[in-house]
Amino acid sequence: MRLTERYMNGVWDQSGWQVIPGVGGAQTFAGSDLSITATPDCTLQIAAIGQDRKVWHMTQNRQAVNSSWNTPEWKPGEAMQATALSMTALPDGSAQLVAVGMDGNTRHTLRAANGQWTGFGAVRGPWNRPLGPRASRSPVCSTGGRTA
Known part of the structure; x- marks a missing residue:
């Protein structure tokens, strides 16, 4: 994973691409998907899926100092x-993270401004079903012998 900045x-x-260190002292982070957002204090929130399929998160402050990765x-x-x-940041300094789990269903968690995470919860779709890859069928309604 590499990071650079585009100004407003x-x-x-002009300093080029910065290598983001990996988990457990690895030279760089390698994975399959990532999302970056910035909180109002200009802290970057970086979420990524590692080669182990785990969701990983780290921060980088305005001075380009990285936190360690956590899951x-x-x-x-x-x-x-x-x-x-x-992932997206909100004006209060929190960040919202959604992930498609290994079962194909969408999950959501919140990272509060103080760094505390809530547990992942299911995101519900139509008819309160888990929001996932399968097309949901609308209920059949009967009106005078016709279906709507």
């Missing part, structure tokens, strides 16, 4: 595994 005026950072938990003591993810 459209110019790219938001799916259940106590168990890291979330996923195939895709997306």
Whole structure:
């Protein structure tokens, strides 16, 4: 994983691409999907799926100092595994993370401004079904012998 910055005026950072260190002292992070967002204090929130399929998260402050990687938990003591993810920051300094789990269903967690994570919860779709890859069928309604 590498990172560079594009300024509001459209110019790219002239120092080039910065290598993001990997988990456990690895030279670089390698994975299949990533999402980056910035909180109002200009802290980058970086979420990525590692080669182990775990969802990993780290921060980088305004001075380009990286935190260590951690894994938001799916259940106590168990890291979330996923195939895709997306993250966005909110004005209060929190960040929302959604991930498509290994079962194909979408899960959501919140990282509070103080760095605490909520547990992943299911995202519900139409008719309160888990939001996943399968097309959901609308209920059949009967009106005078016709179906709607």
